[in-house]
Amino acid sequence: MVKILFERDKCLGCKTCELACAAAHSKTKSLLGAIKEKKVSRIRIKVKNGKLSAEQCALCSNPRCIEVCPVGALSRSKTGTIKVNPLVCTMCGLCQEACPFGAIVLSSYPTICDRCSEQDEPLCAKACPTRALKMKAI
Amino acid sequence: MINCELFTCDAATKKLYEKAKKERIDTVWDRALAMQPQCGFGEMGLCCTNCSMGPCRIVKVSDDGPKAGICGATEDTIASRNFARAVAAGSAAHSDHGRDIALALYHATGKIRVKDEEKLFKIAGEWGIAVEGKDASRIAREVAEKALSEFGKIFGKLLFLKRAPHKRQNLWDELGVAPEAIDREIVEVLHSTHMGSDADYRNIIRQAIRAALSDGWGGSMIGTELSDVLFGTPVPRKVEANLGVLKKECVNIVVHGHEPTLSEAIVMAARDPELLELAKKQGAEGINVVGMCCTGNEIAMRHGIPMAGDFFQQELAIVTGAVEAMIVDVQCIMPSLATVAKCYHTKLITTSPKAKVPGAIHMEFDEQKGLDIAKRIVKEAVMNFKNRKGEVYIPDVKSEGEIGYSLEAIIKILDRVTNSFAHPSGTVKPLVDAIKSGVLRGAVAIVGCNNHKQPHNSCHVTLAKELLRRDILVVTTGCGAHSCIKAGLMSKEARKYCGKGLATVCELLDIPPVLHMGSCVDISRILVLLSEVANYMGVDISDLPVAAAAPEWMSEKAQSIGLYAVASGIYVVLGVSPAVTGSENVTNYLTKDLESVLGGRFEIEKDPVKAAEKIAVHIENKRKRLGI
Structure with missing residues (x-):
């Protein structure tokens, strides 16, 4: 990491x-x-x-963004970073709200x-x- | 939303800021917040973009960061070059204003009568222009020509330098900083700060001093003096100030900017009976012209036109919803005005070929057809009265004060207490006597702009009150003057803020303790006043118990003013530090070493109370050295 x-x-x-x-x-x-x-x-x-x-993104050990995503679009990659699957993401914005560091911006999809x-x-x-x-x- | 209690001490500003927020209008304070953090390289003067090998930035906070630009320019070179260029731009702005006034005088001859012939003859005499057998209009033309030649003459020095005390003139000559021609000094700064030219910060600042002096004792002085000739020398009069001067039932025209040529014409046009009739037909009670920023100072001093507000209130004037037209010329016009104006019915009208704003209506002003164009512009405003939309809210906040203390006016006032049997009139003797006796400890000029880095108006006002308490007379110009009049410091009641000595002086002379001397070019009036006092006492300006302060300054013009004041021997306290702090050498040079060379220096002090303490110490030191 x-x-x-x-x-x-x-x-x-x-x-x-x-x-x-x-x-x-x-x-x-x-x-x-x-x-x-x-x-x-x-x-x-x-x-x-x-x-x-x-x-x-601080690469939390229990990322709240992954936890709150209702469609499972966010996951942790092998290198430890948070990945977004743009095909699944509905741009609901819950991950952005959940992040304690204000690290997620919604542009065409959540950018982390x-x-x-x-x-x-x-x-x-x-x-x-x-x-x-x-x-x-x- | 920002807590407006913290960023301004002005009631009208607070009320209108809240209206702006309710109506989702972004103002200067909101943009300042969005701009945080501001780049430290720029703030310290350590970013150089003078050539395309750059941008280069000197990194001082880590050991392995670059310590020189790609060409090898050090932090001293880069910071001093940036500073000098800002001074040159400031000098250019003031001086070009002076040139426009000289051109206006040149073209006016034969068409209109100059208002102050006495001053015209005085300047002609000073400049060696023969007056015998010539009429005023011919002399005016010759004076205007001579003024215009000051900008580009090939040999010799600036003519107004002769107004300075002899000691000061000799010092300038010795140091090689006496400016030759205004344009040339500005060009030389740009040349010497070009890539691969001057790298010695002391020499760069020396050239910047020449450019600055060519502003104060050149361009600005020409601007002030010829404006007086053309439009009349200001005399004391009462005016109202703050945004409460807008009138709900009238067509409101805000004139904003700097050059009195435009505003004088607008003031005349607004008195035109046909246009007044038209305004009535549109349902308005009349035409209410008010001034903003330095244009506000100019027309307030000469016509008693209300002073609507300062630099940071320009957007808020439109937010009232009561402004039919904001007519602007040059300098300190926020480009955001066009955006704010779109949210209301207000028409933003630009008039100078040097300052167009996207989204504004451009109606170019031409001194030769001044009144006709002004009438067209005023008509545009009158016809816009019926288009008002949304809530009109004019805060019921205004104050009154006495303004218009030109040098001539001050001397006339001093004559009231001169014993006409024992002493000649027309001198500064009573002022000198008051200073010598210690009733008056000294005098301070509080000048400058508004800056989001300092609480709006409150630095000007706090500093002024602290000084008055210590029996120090305050003179002011520009947006500093707006702050003081709004806070009631230009009324006679303001004597309650004064120490006993100053209160007595004010009572005896029947003046307010804060004297309004004009717009930002009118700081040249202060230079002439100081010279008169120094000459009368047989000393240099640097010996006088005086100081200057710019607690909320922001513009390049202010940097030029600051430097010409320092070069004239004045101690200048800045509330916002100029972008040189990245170089210890340049900072020390400007704030310490310069004093041993020129007698004046900069001081950086953010806190107005501490600034007042420092100024008081400085003044007492000067008194001790004078033996008074």
């Missing part, structure tokens, strides 16, 4: 991670492509209660961080100019 650690003190709120994430999930692997394809980022840097926080499973390492961490986001394999 791949964990992504967020060091709040190092984050400058530039949101480069968000851009890198959207680009990584586009067909052309580019920012322009991501904008054209309306790809949304699977990580968001927000201010909550005056503090910076990263909204991203996949730790960039097709790449060597998550591109958000790779793109972070201040190393506030770091990858850790566990």
